[in-house]
Amino acid sequence: xxxxxxxxxxxxxxxxxxxxxxxxxxxxxxxxxxxxxxxxxxxxxxxxxxxxxxxxxxxxxxxxxxxxxxxxxxxxxxxxxxxxxxxxxxxxxxxxxxxxxxxxxxxxxxxxxxxxxxxxxxxxxxxxxxxxxxxxxxxxxxxxxxxxxxxxxxxxxxxxxxxxxxxxxxxxxxxxxxxxxxxxxxxxxxxxxxxxxxxxxxxxxxxxxx
Amino acid sequence: xxxxxxxxxxxxxxxxxxxxxxxxxxxxxxxxxxxxxxxxxxxxxxxxxxxxxxxxxxxxxxxxxxxxxxxxxxxxxxxxxxxxxxxxxxxxxxxxxxxxxxxxxxxxxxxxxxxxxxxxxxxxxxxxxxxxxxxxxxxxxxxxxxxxxxxxxxxxxxxxxxxxxxxxxxxxxxxxxxxxxxxxxxxxxxxxxxxxxxxxxxxxxxxxxxxxx
Numbered sequence: 203x204x205x206x207x208x209x210x211x212x213x214x215x216x217x218x219x220x221x222x223x224x225x226x227x228x229x230x231x232x233x234x235x236x237x238x239x240x241x242x243x244x245x246x247x248x249x250x251x252x253x254x255x256x257x258x259x260x261x262x263x264x265x266x267x268x269x270x271x272x273x274x275x276x277x278x279x280x281x282x283x284x285x286x287x288x289x290x291x292x293x294x295x296x297x298x299x300x301x302x303x304x305x306x307x308x309x310x311x312x313x314x315x316x317x318x319x320x321x322x323x324x325x326x327x328x329x330x331x332x333x334x335x336x337x338x339x340x341x342x343x344x345x346x347x348x349x350x351x352x353x354x355x356x357x358x359x360x361x362x363x364x365x366x367x368x369x370x371x372x373x374x375x376x377x378x379x380x381x382x383x384x385x386x387x388x389x390x391x392x393x394x395x396x397x398x399x400x401x402x403x404x405x406x407x408x409x410x411x412x
Numbered sequence: 413x414x415x416x417x418x419x420x421x422x423x424x425x426x427x428x429x430x431x432x433x434x435x436x437x438x439x440x441x442x443x444x445x446x447x448x449x450x451x452x453x454x455x456x457x458x459x460x461x462x463x464x465x466x467x468x469x470x471x472x473x474x475x476x477x478x479x480x481x482x483x484x485x486x487x488x489x490x491x492x493x494x495x496x497x498x499x500x501x502x503x504x505x506x507x508x509x510x511x512x513x514x515x516x517x518x519x520x521x522x523x524x525x526x527x528x529x530x531x532x533x534x535x536x537x538x539x540x541x542x543x544x545x546x547x548x549x550x551x552x553x554x555x556x557x558x559x560x561x562x563x564x565x566x567x568x569x570x571x572x573x574x575x576x577x578x579x580x581x582x583x584x585x586x587x588x589x590x591x592x593x594x595x596x597x598x599x600x601x602x603x604x605x606x607x608x609x610x611x612x613x614x615x616x617x618x619x620x621x622x623x624x625x
Contacts, residue, residue, distance in 0.1 A: 212579070225466060226469060227470050228470070228474070231470070237615070240621075241615060244557060246466075247467055248576070249577055250467050251506045255456075256460070256462060257459070258422055258458050260422065263454060263458050267461055267465065270482075271482050271485055272458075274486075275457070275486065276450045279441050280446050285486060289486070292483075296479055
C-alpha cells in the first residue's frame with residue numbers, strides 16, 4: 203500500500219458520504235493496516251466532524267435510530283424523571299433483559315417477591331418518567347444499577363438531568379396510589395389526588411417517606 | 413420579556429441553527445407544546461445522528477455503536493438544553509462524542525451514561541484520550557493532528573482544515589482564504605503544497621507512533 207491508497211479511499215469515502223450513501227467507514231478502514239489505517243481513520247473522523255447538519259427527511263426518519271432517540275427524549279421532556287425514560291429502556295436492552303426480567307430481579311433484590319406486581323408498576327413509572335426521582339430510594343437504585351450494569355450514582359444523575367417544566371415542587375399526592383395493582387398499561391394514567399392511603403415498605407422505597 | 417411561543421413547521425425549523433433549535437425545544441416545552449418540542453428535536457437529532465454514528469463506528473465495536481452514539485447525543489442535547497454546554501452545539505456535540513468514545517475505551521460500563529452536569533470543566537476528567545487502544549488506533553493518535561495544526565499560522569491552518577479535512581478543491585480554498593483573510597493570497601498550487609506538507613508530517617508521525625507499538 204502507498205499513501206495514494208489513503209487518498210483514494212478517503213476520496214471514495216467522502217464521495218459516498220456526500221452522495222447520501224451509507225458511508226460505513228469500517229468498510230474503508232478494512233482495506234488498510236497500521237499507520238495507513240490510522241491515517242485514514244483520522245482523516246475520515248476530521249471530515250465527519252466538519253459535516254453540517256443534514257436536512258430533515260420525513261420519509262427517512264420513521265424507523266431510524268434518530269426516531270428512537272427522539273421518542274425517548276420526548277418522553278423525558280414530558281415526564282418528570284429526567285433521562286430515565288430515555289435511559290432505562292436502553293440499559294435494559296443493553297443488558298438483554300425484558301422488562302419482566304428486570305422487575306423479577308428488582309423485586310427479589312428488594313425482598314418483595316410477593317409484591318412483584320407493585321414493583322412492576324413502579325418500575326414502569328420510572329421508565330415512563332412518571333415517578334419523581336427524589337422519592338426513589340438508594341436501595342432501589344442500587345439494586346437496579348446492579349441489574350442493568352451501571353452505577354447507582356449515574357442513575358441518580360440521569361434522573362435529575364432535565365428539570366421538569368414548571369415542576370419545581372412535585373406533587374407527591376399525585377403519586378400516591380391505592381394498593382391494589384391495576385394492570386400495567388394503566389400505570390401511566392395519572393392517579394387522582396385526594397385521599398392518600400397509608401404507604402407500605404415498597405411504596406416508601408419508590409416514593410420516599412413523604 | 414420573551415415573545416409568546418410561535419409554532420414552526422419542519423421547513424421553518426430547518427432554517428434554524430442548532431442552538432436556535434434547542435432554544436425552540438426549551439420554549440415549546442415550557443409552553444406545554446410538546447409536539448412542537450418533539451418536531452424540533454427530530455430535526456436536530458436526525459440532522460446529526462448519522463455523522464455521530466459514523467464517528468463512533470470508527471472507534472467502537474459494531475455491537476456497541478448505537479449505545480455509545482445515542483448516549484453521546486442524549487448527553488449533548490440534555491446539557492445544551494439545561495444551559496450547561498459551552499459554545500456552539502455542533503462543536504459541543506463532537507466534544508461529547510469524543511468523551512463518550514474515550515469513556516468506552518477507558519472505563520468499565522459503570523459510568524457510560526449521560527452526565528447532566530457535563531460542562532467544559534469536565535474536560536480534564538472526561539476529555540482525556542485513553543491509554544488503551546481502540547480498533548483503529550484513532551483515539552490514540554487524534555492529538556497528533558492538534559499538535560501539528562498548532563505549529564501552523566492561522567491562514568495555513570485554515571488551508572489544511574479546508575483541503576485535508578473538508579476535502580474542498582484548491583481553487584475554492586484559494587478564493588475562500590482571499591475572502592476571509594484580508595491581504596492574504598494563496599494560489600491553488602500553494603494550497604496543494606501546504607496540504608501536502610501537512611499530510612507528509614502527519615504520515616511521518618503516524619509511522620513513528622506505529623513503530624513504537
